[in-house]
Amino acid sequence: MPNEEHPGPPPDRLAFQAGEGQFRALAEAASDGIVAIDTESTILFANAGVSRIFGYPADELIGADLTRLMPDFLRHLHHAGMARYLETGVRHIHWASTELPGRHRDGHPVPLEISFGESRAGGRHIFTGIIRDITLRKRIERRLTIENGVAQVLGRSTFEAGVPAAVLEAVGRALGWPWGAIWARDESGEVMRCTEIWSADPQSHTAFVERSRQLSLAPGQGLPGRVWASGQAIWVSDVVGDQNFPRAEEAGLVGLHAGIAFPVQRRGETEAVIEFLADRVEEPDAxxxxxxATVGAQVGQVIERRRAEEALQHSEERYRSLVQATSQLVWTCDPVGNIVEELPAWTGYTGQPFEAYRGLGWLEAVHPDDRDPLLAAWQRAVAAGEPLREFEARIRRADGEYGAFAVRGVPIFKPGGELGEWIGTWTDITARKQSEDRLRQADRMEAVGRLAGGVAHESNNQMSVVLGSADFVLRRPDLPEAVREDVEHIRQAAERTAAITAQLLAFSRRQQLQPKLLDLDKEVRTLEPILRRTLGQVNTLALRLGGLPGRVRVDPGQLAQVLLNLTFNARDAMADGGTLTICSRAVELSAEQAAAYSGDTVAPGHYSVLVVSDTGHGMDRATLARIFEPFFTTKPVGRGTGLGLSSVHGIVRQSGGHVTAASEPGVGTTFEIYLPVAQPEGKDDAPAAPGLDVRGSGTVLVAEDEPLLRRMIARTLRESGYTVLEACDGEEALALARSRIDLLHLVVADVVMPRVNGRELAVRLQRERPGTPVLFISGFPDLEMVERGLLEGGQPFLQKPFAPEALARMVKELVARGPVAG
Structure with missing residues (x-):
C-alpha cells in the first residue's frame, strides 16, 4: 500500500506496471532481486527478492528513490552517473555484471552482484536491475583466503616463536581487520600479557597498543581472559560498549570495535590467545x-610438533596430508600408482569416465607436452615410496581447453611400515600462472622503461650533435652534390635513430605525446614516400583515402610510427611480394556497438578509421590473440623485438582510440585504427613555417656538460646573431653569470649535469638575477624529468635531439618574451 511519504506511482508508472504482467509474474518467481526504475531513479517495480535482500516491504519501495538501497557514498555517484549516461550514453560502470555494496533497512551493508538492462515502456526509459546477495560467497572467499594464508605460513615457518606472529599478520590481512595481538601466559602461569602486536596502521593505534602492553589479564578478565577461561573462541560485536573489556576507552579513541579471540592450545590447555579487532561494528559470524578456532588449533599443532620430538613424525604426516589433500581435485591410488577407485571430481573436470582414467588412463587428459615428464616423475615417486613434490602440468577440461595445475601426492603407510595407498591433489593454478605472467610482464616493462631513459639520454645527446653538424654542412653553398647526398643520408639515419628512441619511450610511457589537429588523409599522403621505401621494390602500396569529413587530434610523429610499424610487419609477411592497402573511412559507433568490443573500453561516437591490409602469410587464432603483448614476436632472433605492435596499441590508446586486428593464414592481415574525430576549436595547430627568420640578438648562457653538443648549440646561436657564453656545468654557469653586469637574456641549461644540475641552476639564478628565463634541454623526456623532481611541469623544455633551426626558433621566442615573473 502507498504510504504518506510515497503515495504511489503516478499514472505513467502505473502504465508500466499494468503493461508488464508477464514480466511481473516471472520476476516474482525469481530467487534474485529484480527492480525497475525510471530515469529519475524512482522505483517502478521491486519483487519479493528485493524485499528479502534489503528488508523493505515491496510496496514501501514503489515510488521511492533507488538510492534508499545504497550506502551514503554511492548515492551522489549514482545520480551523477545516471545524468551522464542520459546525456552522453557513456556508462560509468559495467552493466553486464558488477559488484557493489547495498544498504539493508537496518543499516548494515550487503555485498551485491548486479546486472543492468535498459528498455522503453510508454515512451519512457526503463532500467531493470537483477540483484544477487553475495554475502555467502564473500564469506566463502574470505574463508578460503584465510585458510590458504594460514596454510602457507604454517608450511614455511621454521621456529616456534615465528609461527603465531606470522599467522597474526596473515589472518589479520585476510580478514581486513586492522589490529591483532597474541596474549601468552607469563612465567608464573597466572596471568596473560600481550607478547606480539600487529597493526595495519601503527600510528593510529598508538594509544591502544600502549594500553595493551601495560595490561596483565587473569582468567575471565577481558576478551583474552574469557577465552583463556573457557577454552572457546569468542566474538564481541563492539568492545567499546563491553563492560568486561578494560581497553574499551582506548578502543573507542582509535576506532576499534568488533573483536574476536580464540585459543592456541597444547594438550588441551590454553597456552596463548590470538585476538583481532575490526574498525567497525560487526555481528558474530558463526x-x-x-x-x-580451527586456526588456533592448527597453530597449537605446530607448536606441539616443535616441542615434542617423539610426536613429530605422526603430527607432521597428518598435517601434510591434510594440507596437500584440501584442493579441488582429490585423488587416491593403489601402492603401485594405479587409480582403482572412481574420482567424481576428476570426471567432473575432465569429462573422463572411470573406465577411461582407471590405471594410468588419466594421463590421456594431460597435455601431450607434459605427459612424459609427469609420468617419469610419478614413476620415480612410486618406486622410491616418496612424496610427489609439486609438479606443474596442463589438464584438458571437458570442453577441450587446458588449465594449469600443480599435482602433489603423498604415500600413506600402514602401522607396520608397508605402503598402503597414495593420496594427493590436483590444484588449479591457472589464475596464479596468469598473475605471475602479468608480474613478469610488469617487471619487463619497468626494465624497458629504465633502459629507455638511459638510452634516450645518451642517444639523444649524440644524435643532437649529428643532426646539428649535418645541418651545418648542408648549409654550405659550395658543397658537391655527391657529398650533399651522403650528408643527407647521415641526417636521415640520425633521424631514424631518434625515431627508434622515441618509439621505445612511447612504448614505456615515458614520453608525453604532443597531439595536433590533423587531416588524417593528408597526413597519410605525406608519409606515402617513406612507406613505399619501407615496403621495398617487390611490394606495392595502394592508398584508397576517402576524404574524411573531420579531423583527429594525434601526435603526428607517433602516427607515423604506427604506420611504419604496420608497414614493417607487412613487408616481413610479404617476403615474396604483395600489396599493402591503406584505406580511410568515417564511422559512428553507437553505445551498443562500442560495448560489443572485447578487451579495451571503447567509447561511442564519431571516428576516423585507417584500415591497413596486407596480402601476407597471415596468422592463426592463437598468434593473433597475442600480437599486442609486449615482447611477443614470431620473427627469428635478431629480426624482431616484440615492441612494434605493442607500441601501435599503446600509441592509439593514448590518443583516445582503439585498434583491432583480423587475420587468416594464407590470406593476410588487416588492422583497423579508430581515432576519435576532434571537436572544432576555432583554429588549427599549424606548425611554424620552416622558412621563418630565426635570427635574433642578446646574450645567451649555455650550460651543457657534453662538449660536442655544447659547441654545436653555441655555434647555432652565434650564427643566429646571439652573444654566447659557454659553461660545462651549473657551477661554472653561475660563476659566468656573476661575472657579468649586463643583461643575461636567456640561459639554455641541460637538466642533468654534474655538481649543479639544471633545476638548481635555475633556482639560484632566480635568487641572484631575478627574471632570467631558462630553457631546459635533456635527452630524457620531460615527463620523466618531472617524475624525478628534476623539472617542474610547464617550464620551457626542448627534447633532444633537436635541429639547429628548432633551437634557434625557441630561443628567439623566449628572448622576445623578456624576463619571467619571479
Whole structure:
C-alpha cells in the first residue's frame, strides 16, 4: 500500500506496471532481486527478492528513490552517473555484471552482484536491475583466503616463536581487520600479557597498543581472559560498549570495535590467545568463528610438533596430508600408482569416465607436452615410496581447453611400515600462472622503461650533435652534390635513430605525446614516400583515402610510427611480394556497438578509421590473440623485438582510440585504427613555417656538460646573431653569470649535469638575477624529468635531439618574451 511519504506511482508508472504482467509474474518467481526504475531513479517495480535482500516491504519501495538501497557514498555517484549516461550514453560502470555494496533497512551493508538492462515502456526509459546477495560467497572467499594464508605460513615457518606472529599478520590481512595481538601466559602461569602486536596502521593505534602492553589479564578478565577461561573462541560485536573489556576507552579513541579471540592450545590447555579487532561494528559470524578456532588449533599443532620430538613424525604426516589433500581435485591410488577407485571430481573436470582414467588412463587428459615428464616423475615417486613434490602440468577440461595445475601426492603407510595407498591433489593454478605472467610482464616493462631513459639520454645527446653538424654542412653553398647526398643520408639515419628512441619511450610511457589537429588523409599522403621505401621494390602500396569529413587530434610523429610499424610487419609477411592497402573511412559507433568490443573500453561516437591490409602469410587464432603483448614476436632472433605492435596499441590508446586486428593464414592481415574525430576549436595547430627568420640578438648562457653538443648549440646561436657564453656545468654557469653586469637574456641549461644540475641552476639564478628565463634541454623526456623532481611541469623544455633551426626558433621566442615573473 502507498504510504504518506510515497503515495504511489503516478499514472505513467502505473502504465508500466499494468503493461508488464508477464514480466511481473516471472520476476516474482525469481530467487534474485529484480527492480525497475525510471530515469529519475524512482522505483517502478521491486519483487519479493528485493524485499528479502534489503528488508523493505515491496510496496514501501514503489515510488521511492533507488538510492534508499545504497550506502551514503554511492548515492551522489549514482545520480551523477545516471545524468551522464542520459546525456552522453557513456556508462560509468559495467552493466553486464558488477559488484557493489547495498544498504539493508537496518543499516548494515550487503555485498551485491548486479546486472543492468535498459528498455522503453510508454515512451519512457526503463532500467531493470537483477540483484544477487553475495554475502555467502564473500564469506566463502574470505574463508578460503584465510585458510590458504594460514596454510602457507604454517608450511614455511621454521621456529616456534615465528609461527603465531606470522599467522597474526596473515589472518589479520585476510580478514581486513586492522589490529591483532597474541596474549601468552607469563612465567608464573597466572596471568596473560600481550607478547606480539600487529597493526595495519601503527600510528593510529598508538594509544591502544600502549594500553595493551601495560595490561596483565587473569582468567575471565577481558576478551583474552574469557577465552583463556573457557577454552572457546569468542566474538564481541563492539568492545567499546563491553563492560568486561578494560581497553574499551582506548578502543573507542582509535576506532576499534568488533573483536574476536580464540585459543592456541597444547594438550588441551590454553597456552596463548590470538585476538583481532575490526574498525567497525560487526555481528558474530558463526562460520568465521569456527574457522578461527580451527586456526588456533592448527597453530597449537605446530607448536606441539616443535616441542615434542617423539610426536613429530605422526603430527607432521597428518598435517601434510591434510594440507596437500584440501584442493579441488582429490585423488587416491593403489601402492603401485594405479587409480582403482572412481574420482567424481576428476570426471567432473575432465569429462573422463572411470573406465577411461582407471590405471594410468588419466594421463590421456594431460597435455601431450607434459605427459612424459609427469609420468617419469610419478614413476620415480612410486618406486622410491616418496612424496610427489609439486609438479606443474596442463589438464584438458571437458570442453577441450587446458588449465594449469600443480599435482602433489603423498604415500600413506600402514602401522607396520608397508605402503598402503597414495593420496594427493590436483590444484588449479591457472589464475596464479596468469598473475605471475602479468608480474613478469610488469617487471619487463619497468626494465624497458629504465633502459629507455638511459638510452634516450645518451642517444639523444649524440644524435643532437649529428643532426646539428649535418645541418651545418648542408648549409654550405659550395658543397658537391655527391657529398650533399651522403650528408643527407647521415641526417636521415640520425633521424631514424631518434625515431627508434622515441618509439621505445612511447612504448614505456615515458614520453608525453604532443597531439595536433590533423587531416588524417593528408597526413597519410605525406608519409606515402617513406612507406613505399619501407615496403621495398617487390611490394606495392595502394592508398584508397576517402576524404574524411573531420579531423583527429594525434601526435603526428607517433602516427607515423604506427604506420611504419604496420608497414614493417607487412613487408616481413610479404617476403615474396604483395600489396599493402591503406584505406580511410568515417564511422559512428553507437553505445551498443562500442560495448560489443572485447578487451579495451571503447567509447561511442564519431571516428576516423585507417584500415591497413596486407596480402601476407597471415596468422592463426592463437598468434593473433597475442600480437599486442609486449615482447611477443614470431620473427627469428635478431629480426624482431616484440615492441612494434605493442607500441601501435599503446600509441592509439593514448590518443583516445582503439585498434583491432583480423587475420587468416594464407590470406593476410588487416588492422583497423579508430581515432576519435576532434571537436572544432576555432583554429588549427599549424606548425611554424620552416622558412621563418630565426635570427635574433642578446646574450645567451649555455650550460651543457657534453662538449660536442655544447659547441654545436653555441655555434647555432652565434650564427643566429646571439652573444654566447659557454659553461660545462651549473657551477661554472653561475660563476659566468656573476661575472657579468649586463643583461643575461636567456640561459639554455641541460637538466642533468654534474655538481649543479639544471633545476638548481635555475633556482639560484632566480635568487641572484631575478627574471632570467631558462630553457631546459635533456635527452630524457620531460615527463620523466618531472617524475624525478628534476623539472617542474610547464617550464620551457626542448627534447633532444633537436635541429639547429628548432633551437634557434625557441630561443628567439623566449628572448622576445623578456624576463619571467619571479
Amino acid at each position: 562460520d568465521l568463528l569456527g574457522l578461527m
